[in-house]
Amino acid sequence: MAKKMGKRKREQRRRDYDIRQAQHEQVIERIPLERGCKLIMVYVEGYEDVAFWRSVFDDYESDEFMFEISVPLRNDLAKGKKVVLHLAEDPEVRDTLFCIDSDFDYLFADQTPVSREINRTPHIFHTYAYATENYLCYAPSLHNICVKATKNDTNIFDFEKFFADYSRTIYPLFLWYAYSAQIATPNIFPLIEFKSSVKLNYLEVEGNGAETLAWLERQVQRRLRSLRGQHPDIERQFPAFIEMLGKRGVTPENTYLFMQGHTLMDNVVMPVLEAVCDKLRYMSISRINGSDRRGVSLVNEQSNYNNALQDVRSALSFNENYKECFLYKKLKHDIERYLDALRRAQPDYNCRKG
Structure with a gap:
């Protein structure tokens, strides 16, 4: 049985390799490279990750290296981290x-x-943040997302303060969720329950979301009481766990960077952005309608503004203003270390173009 399983695994790898080779050859034909220039293939988990990693490796393309971001091609169409x-x-x-x-x-x-x-494994790179979505939702970058979507640069919401407050609010539940994952007992506090406990159903923009966070705090405390009642001994393990997380950079104020990425984007950041962008669009339209323009001139101005608007999710999906995040700097260091090692191993690169 073990021999058969080993044979099947080798055959699957061979099929995977044949597919990758075919893809690689197509890429070589498609991208003209100067003699000696090194093309490095970069495989990512899914199509939604391609833009993020393209932005990452843009910073390292030069007369030495070119990168091609791709999703693995497999006959069974499987994708994801395991693949x-x-x-x-x-x-x-x-x-x-x-x-x-x-x-x-x-x-x-x-x-x-x-x-x-x-x-x-030196040729495996990981996000350090939970997922690529956490970078897209990097709080200091979210005002720019609103500007792209609404074409209104008025600063009406402090995203950094809000997400620090949000993180502090959910931090106790994050500890329960992460600890249950660490001890491989997710049924203590499964993702679906964590998600329902930390999501935002609405945002009161006024007061920088204070009313919304007060509502969330009540939700969190209700869930904590339930967890403590069901598992009264778990929190005794938290001091050592908190210390371990702290050494990896987790603080109560940045918890959002380490929570499940899709939950953060879909159930927290998008409701916040939609609420803020609604206010900004309303402000812009009111400004136009209150101007001295009349008749055709007013209609044209309204039309020009509406045509300039961008979908909020689309703007967020292509966000690239996360590179000052301390976790991103760890990823950057890993890539630079790998490329330096590659240069030392093969110092005769000569990719000068033109």
Whole structure:
């Protein structure tokens, strides 16, 4: 049985490699490179990750290296972290990088087989934040998202303060959720319950969301009472767990960077952005309607403004203003260290163009 399983695994890897080789050859034909210029393939988990990692590797393209961001092609159409890690194990892979969401693997260090593989494989890069979505939702960048969507640069909401307050509010529940994941007992506090406890159903823009956060605090306390009643001994383990998380950069004020990415984007950040953008659009329209323009001139101005508007989710999905995040700097360091090692291993790169 073991031999059959090993044979099937080798055959699957061979099929995967054939597919990758075909894709690689197509890329070589499509992208003209000067002689000696190194093309490095970069495989990511899914199509929604391509734009993020393209932005990351844009900073490293030069006369030495070119990068091609792609999703692994497989006959079974499978995608995701497991597929990428499976390909990374293939000893026949050359000039290929693998980029994945950290999930909890960064926070839990070498406590799981996956985290050990990630931390010890130089051509695997991970986000450090829970996922790419957490970077897209980086609080200092969100005002710019509103400007792109509404074409109104009036600063009516302090996103950094709000998400620091939001993070402090959910931090106790985050500890329960992360700890249950660490001890591989997610039924203590599963994702669906965490999500329902930390999502925002609305935002009161006035008061910088204070009313919304007060409502959220009541939700959190209600859930905490329930968890403590069901598992009265769990919190005794938290001091050591909090210390471990702190060494990885987690604080009560930045918890949002380490929570599940889709929950953050879909159930927290999007409701906040929609509420703020609604206010900004209303302000712009009121300003236009209150101007001296009349008749055709007014209609044209209204039309010009409406045509300039952008979908909020689209603007957020292509956000690139997260590179000052302290976690991103860790990712940047990993990439630079890898490329430096590549240069030392092959110092004769000569990719000068023109």
